Each structure stands twice: as C-alpha cells, then as structure tokens.
Amino acid sequence: MNNSQLLKGTKKERELKELAFLSILYLCVTVAIVTLMTLIYDVVSTGYNRLLSDYELGLINKVTIDNPKDFLTSLDSRDPLKAGIGPAFAGTIWLMIIVIAATFPLGAGAAIYLQEFAPKNKLTRFIELNLTNLAGVPSVIYGLMGLAVFVRLAGFGRSVLSGGLTLTLLILPVVIVASREALKAVPDTIRQGALALGSTRFQAIFRQVVPSAIPGMVTGMVLGLSRAIGETAPLIFMGALTYVNYYPVTPLSGFTAIPIQVYNWVGYPQTEWKNTSSAGIMLLLGLLLSMNALALIIRNRFEKDW
Amino acid sequence: MDTKSITKNELQYVFTVKDVSISYDDFIAVKNVSMDMFKNNITAFIGPSGCGKSTLIRSFNRMNDLIPSASVQGEIKYQGINLYDDDVDPVQVRRRIGMVFQKPNPFPKSIKENITFGLKVNNMTDNLDDRIEKALTQAALWDEVKNNLDKNALDLSGGQQQRLCIARTIAVEPDTILMDEPCSALDPVATKKIEDLMQSLVQDFSILIVTHNMQQASRVSDYCAFFTTKATEDGRRTGELVEYSDTKSMFTNPSEILTEEYISGRFG
C-alpha cells in the first residue's frame, strides 16, 4: 500500500455506511413526529370548530359560537354545541391540588428516608424492589384500591378527595424514584463537607443535600402530575361521575375530570360530539404541554451540573 | 517502626496514637500504628496507594463513623482525650478538628453562604461579617472575592474553591486541620498558593496532610510518617507505619530501607 492509500483508507465506504444508517434513524424520527403531528392536527382542526368558528349545521342552520370561554365555563349538556368542560376542568384542578399536597411531602419524605437514612439491609432492599414494581402496576388496580380504602373504608365517598388520594398512590412510586435519583445526584462530597464542619446528619441533609436536590424532585413531581391528570380508568373505577352539572365545592364533593368527560362525549353517536371531544382533548393537551414545559424550565434554570 | 528523637523543646502533642488498627468488616486496612503528633506543626503522611493513610486520617475526626463496616481498635487521643470514648460527641470532634478534601467541594451556594453554614450549625452567628472576612483573609482569598461575596462558589477556579473550603473550615475555629491530598486536583500555581497558605496557617493550627507528592511533603512538612503495604496470609494488603521522623532526617538519611526506596523512587 502506498502512502496515499494508507491515508485514504476506507473513508468512502465508511461514509456511505454512515449515511445509510443516519437515513434510517431520520426515518424513525420522521415516523414518530409525523404520527404525532397528524394526531394533533386532527384534534385541533375539529376542536377548533367547537371553540371558535361559525358552525354550519346542515345547509339550513348556521350557528354562531360566542367564544371559547363558553366551552371552558359551561356545564355539560345534551346539546353538543352547548356542552362545556367547566366542571371537569374544575375537577381536574381540584385533583391536581390534592395530588400535589399529598404527593410532595409523602414522596419527598420517603425518598429522603430511603436515600439518606435507611440502613442497607434486606428490608430496605425489599422496599426498594417493590417500589419499582409498583410503578408498573396497571392504574385500574389503583382504582380498585381507591374504591376499597378511600371511598368505603375511610368513608370519603365518591369524592374528589378520594380521587386525588388514589391518583397520589398511583404516581407516588414514580415520584419517589425520581426524587431518590435527585438526591443520589448530589455528590457524597457535599454531605461529607457539611459533616466535616461539625453539622449533625440532619443539618447536613436538610440544609445542604435536600435544597440541592429540590429542582430534581420538583421536576419528578411535575412529570408524575402530568401522568396523573391523564388517568381515566382509576377514577372511573372509584366512581367519578360521568354526567356532572355542578362544580365541586368541597373536597368531599362529587366530581369528574377532563379525561372522563372526553371519554363520555366520544361515546355519543352524533357527529357534532366529535368536535366537542376534540376541544376537551385540546384543553388536556394544553395542560400537559404547560406542565412539561414547566418541568423543563425548572430543570434548566435550577438543576445543578455536578 | 522507628521514631527519631525530636528536639527537646517540642513536647506538646495534638494527637497521641497507640496501637491503632482500622478494619472494614474483616479486612484490616491499616494496623498497629503508634505515633505522636506535635501541635502547631505540619505532619505529612506519605506512602503508596492503599497503605491506609486516608483511612487513618479520617479516624482522627471520626469521619470513618459514616462507613458502617469500619471499626477502630486502639487508642487515639486528642489533647489527652480518647476520641472514641462513649461520651465523646462526633459532631463536636468535627468542629474542633476540621477537614479539607481532595477534590474541592464547596456547597453550590454563594461564597458567603459557604462560610455561614458552618457558623450557623455551630451557633457562632455573632459578627457574621467579621468572621467571614477573617476566615477569607486567613485563607488568602479575601482580596480576590471581597467585592463579590454573593457569587456562586462553583464559579470560582479550582484553586480558589479549595481556598474557600479551607476558609469555611477555619471559620468555625478548630485547632487542627486535616488535609486529605488537598492539592492533587490543582495545577502547580494553585498548589503553590495552598502550600504557602499552609505555612502561614500553621502558626494558629496543627496541620496533618496526606499527600502522594513526596516533594510536597519534603517542602512543606515538619514531620513525616511513611506508610507502606504488606501482604497478609489471605493475599490482601494491610497498611503499616514504617518510619516517623522529622522531615529533614527522613529525606537526608532515613533509617529504614523501605523509606529510602520509596523516597528515591525505587519502589516496585
């Protein structure tokens, strides 16, 4: 081989192979994105009709919808054009608040205990193993459990409180795991540095480790929350009402949630319901998008590069 | 093990170590160490990897307590008090005996907060600003950061971060500072600054330093303890103290052959 061949080697062949491989990867990405875009387009184009445009009902009637605010604040109705997502929206908000209030302390507390205090023995390993398993349990099971424990045993009835607590249990394993990861990401040198200054273990953990891990824990919680608001099955099981024409007033009120409402509307035969359901889905997507964006902002602004 | 006689007027010891062995479960990391360390001097621990220097130094401020499998036999006395007595509070021990680590580990907070953390947990919150200035001045960092105390500590250079770690350690007014390879993550310029800093700190503190760098030990320390590893029956290696003497003697005329070999680079 002369020098020129030594330097050139198999560059051309390699470049072709790389190009082929990259093309396949691009194809995968395209498929995923195009599918998603199609879905969104479908939802938006039909939901838009319910929310905004003049709507032609047949050739004779022309109906004017006033504004999207109607949709957000109206109660459910037999008329697809009047049916609104108000109570469901309120129900979802109530659920979110209850889930946040219950998950954050429980999730953070459990994660802190497991990561910082639990002795490394068989019992701890057992707990950790089961935690990972729980994250994979079908959400329906949680619904059944919610029914038995919160609705019946605790006597909360088919209330938004029971719903919120059930969802809490659902996302708790994920939140605990995410929080633990955030705590693990704090280097041990920080703990040691704090202890070496004469702090107690509690001071080191609660004044240095946890504050550094909070962005990660919050991100984990927001992501868990975005899963929770999309859950339908457990809520149905423990009795979220499907036809609701009032706003929940106390934690013990009956309630419904956006996914359930949409599920309901989709079941009606009239074609106009499609637009209404799409409008509901748009709202849900909007909420999910905002929460994920929030998680991203928190992560980028506050999480530390160790 | 040989201890050369030291000049007669240096009679004050900060640590007296008698027959100390430290093991993790059944593995003996370092055994049968006996030595006395002098106040207001710099004592260096040198030796190859795995000879137990870091393990030993961590037993002086009870950081080994954090490792459940670690156990300490023998007697380590600090100014006459056995550090491992039942009624000795490890938290207090760590306040009196500070530690600076190999990789600078400032808290991810402002420079000011790095120093106030130690002060707050030790209830030394009077005259905070004065204490902060004093600590940073003693650590030769004040001039570089005085206009910027709210800057995040992680934005400082490696050498500055390490000096900050030293500052927060001395802010809580210990009388001894343990340093576990404090310069190994730093460039030569930053290293020299830390070495100069040690020379000035030793007037007020007793300093114990673990170092891999023999030249550093010879430049900086007053006394030197050389450790090595010896193979045990089950094939593992246990650390032992080979020679402990004043630095000048150790580097001009060591008494043990092993010391001579290690210092002149003929080891292994």
Add this chain to the structure above:
Amino acid sequence: MSLEEKINNLETDLQIMGTLVLDSLVNAVRALEDKDTEKATVVIEKDDEIDDAYMKIDQDWFELMATEQPVAGDLRLSTSILQASLHLERLGDLSVYLGNTTHEIHDLPIPESLHKIVVEMGDMVIDMASSALESLKNRDAELALSTARKDELINSLYNKMLNEVSNISGNKDLYSGLFRLITCVRTLERGGDHAVDICELASFLVTGEFKEF
C-alpha cells in the same frame, strides 16, 4: 521558610564565611610580615570558626537539596555557594599555614628580599580572594575574569622567587628559613588557584556555562 529565604540565608552565610577568611588572611600575612607570633596564634585558633561556618553551609545545602529539590538558577546558585565555601575553607587552612610558618621563622635568619617577596605574594592572594568574593556577590563576570588573570602575577612572583634563591644559595645558615619560605610560596600559589576557582564560579553564575580560567 520559603525556598528563596533559604537560598538567601545560604548566600549570607557564605559572605559571613568570606569575611572570616579574609580577616584571617590579612592577619596571617601581617603576622608573617612583622614576625608577630601572637597574631599568628590568634589566626590559628580562629580556624575553628571558619570550619564551623563551612560545616553550616555544607549541612544547610544538603538539607536544601533534600527538601526543596531546587532547579535552574536556584540549583546553580546553591551548588556554587557550596563549592565556593570549600575553596574558602582551603584559604582558611592557608592562613593557618602562614601562621605556623610565622612561628617557625621567628628565630631563623631569613634573607630579607625573599621575605618581601613572600609578603607581596600574600597580599596578592588577599587581593585576589577579596575580588573573587566580590565578583561572586555582585555577579560581576568582568571582575571575575580580571581577577583570575592576576594569577599570572603570582606566577611571575614565583619565578622571581626562584631566581633570588639561586642567587643566595651557598649560605648554609639560611637553608632552614629558605626552605620554609619556599614551601610557603607554594602554598600561597595554591591559594591563588582557589581564588581563581571562586572567579570561575562567579562567571558560571552569570553565564550559566562553566569555563576554566
């Protein structure tokens, strides 16, 4: 103490030793000139101080090497100081020799012309040693060179001495004194060599290259 301080102390010690040695040389040559045995005795006793000064420099240099491992300029300087101190120690021994000679010739008849030559050579060695030390202290390469050249003068004095001796030979009474003066001159010549060696060190410090003068 920092490295710079340690090396500065080493150089200061050399200068102190240099002063001791020059004083010794001056007293020794004057004692020889005036046949002053008391002065000669003082010179001989003071050699202990010079030896102590040498031992201190030797010890400090040794520890400096072991603990600081100096390089480049620091290495050249500290090692030159050590070598210079060795030459100074020999010059100290020269003074002792002159002192002993003073005692020995005290009662012996010696030709005045030869006595003068010896004293002249002694003064020359003092001058060379003093300039050599100054050139080292001030890192003055020109002074070092010109001082080294004066060694020729010592050589010509030596030759002059030999001529005088051949003129005087014949008078057996003078032989003892003569013998001592001749060996004294040999020793003084070596003293001049030591001064030249110090000049070489001074030049080395300035240029970084070692040259024989």
